[in-house]
Amino acid sequence: MKLSARNQLPGKVKALNVGVVTAEVVVELDGGGELVAVITKKSVENLGLAVGKKVYAVVKSTEVMVAVD
Incomplete structure (x- = not known):
């Protein structure tokens, strides 16, 4: 599969x-760190997601915000 998203x-x-309609998916990134995504319960089922399954977190955004204290 090829995607236009660079990230x-x-x-x-x-x-x-997994909730009634949505699910929170915590992805442990290969390079270190974690990313959390909220997707539909149906998407979890369609993708066959389970703990330990290899996945890609794909980020396509027009804006990234940076903040400091």
Whole structure:
């Protein structure tokens, strides 16, 4: 699969918190760190997501904000 998004971060599913309609997916990135995504429960089922499964976190955005204290 090829995508136009430049930010394709490989990792594995660390945790799933599936609700009635949506699910929180915690991805442990191969380069270190974690990323959390909220997707539909149906998407979790369609992708066959489970803890330990290899995934890509794909980020496509027109803006990235940076903040400091």
